[in-house]
Amino acid sequence: MSRKGVGxxxxxxSRLTSAHFxxxxxxxxxxxxxxxxxxxxxxxxxxxxxxxxxxxxxRSNPSFRAQFARMCxxxxxxPLASSSSSSGSGSGGGGSIWxxxxxxxxxxxxxxxxxxxxxxxxxxxxxxxxxIGVRELRDRLMKGRMEGAPEITExxxxxxxxxxxxxxxxxxxxxxxxxxxxxSVPKELNTDQSSVLEAAQVLGYVSxxxxxxxxxxxRARAQTAVEDLLGEGMLWVDKxxxxxxxxxxxxxxxxxSDEAGTGTGAGG
Numbered sequence: 001m002s003r004k005g006v007g008x009x010x011x012x013x014s015r016l017t018s019a020h021f022x023x024x025x026x027x028x029x030x031x032x033x034x035x036x037x038x039x040x041x042x043x044x045x046x047x048x049x050x051x052x053x054x055x056x057x058x059r060s061n062p063s064f065r066a067q068f069a070r071m072c073x074x075x076x077x078x079p080l081a082s083s084s085s086s087s088g089s090g091s092g093g094g095g096s097i098w099x100x101x102x103x104x105x106x107x108x109x110x111x112x113x114x115x116x117x118x119x120x121x122x123x124x125x126x127x128x129x130x131x132i133g134v135r136e137l138r139d140r141l142m143k144g145r146m147e148g149a150p151e152i153t154e155x156x157x158x159x160x161x162x163x164x165x166x167x168x169x170x171x172x173x174x175x176x177x178x179x180x181x182x183x184s185v186p187k188e189l190n191t192d193q194s195s196v197l198e199a200a201q202v203l204g205y206v207s208x209x210x211x212x213x214x215x216x217x218x219r220a221r222a223q224t225a226v227e228d229l230l231g232e233g234m235l236w237v238d239k240x241x242x243x244x245x246x247x248x249x250x251x252x253x254x255x256x257s258d259e260a261g262t263g264t265g266a267g268g
Contacts, residue, residue, distance in 0.1 A: 047071065062153040069159065109150065113160040116141055121184035129192035130185030131221050134158065137182055174224070181220060192225040197234065200248035207243050
């Protein structure tokens with residue numbers, strides 16, 4: 001009987017100890033969360049002071065503007081996103097951090113740039129299939145800017161494209177090799193993909209160099225078209241050739257059926 005009493009007492013002490021550790025862990029987590037919130041608030045205050053002190057440089061100097069944006073990104077702050085839902089203070093009226101810290105000018109700069117990005121992508125879609133290099137897009141934007149307008153960098157272009165996310169998947173940044181491109185077409189079958197499939201239906205297969213020569217496409221455009229179709233299962237790749245060949249599955253199936261029929265006839 002005495003052993004049983006000792007065992008129950010030890011069990012109760014163990015349960016109390018576990019509850020104590022759980023309570024202590026919760027307290028530590030709450031303390032750490034509060035400390036982190038305090039640090040972020042301090043950093044935001046310093047960021048605001050920095051922005052107000054160097055507002056002119058951020059507006060006019062593209063490299064300085066990019067550095068400021070990276071400072072924001074380092075703490076997970078999207079300077080173009082509305083902060084109405086992420087900040088309980090409500091001091092900014094729900095505008096983006098650009099607008100709150102620097103006024104509307106920088107904020108509007110990116111949204112106006114996004115409109116121009118859409119215009120250029122639409123105007124050049126017939127010649128590039130909706131795939132344009134970030135550098136080429138930036139050069140076209142620079143040529144069309146008004147005298148005295150701020151300089152545009154590739155970083156500015158990428159941030160402007162990010163503001164188009166509400167439009168869905170139509171505008172996105174992709175990489176072909178190490179070079180960034182803006183794709184401005186939806187994921188449905190586009191004109192380039194249709195051209196590739198038409199060629200594959202006639203010849204049975206296509207290659208990147210074949211598309212470059214016959215359709216006069218840039219390598220990036222041809223590579224993107226076949227890789228998109230490959231990812232959707234509309235083409236199959238043969239890696240045994242000196243240059244990869246992208247075959248139409250329907251052509252392979254038909255060809256195999258013909259060979260099987262010939263073999264059967266010969267055997268009869």
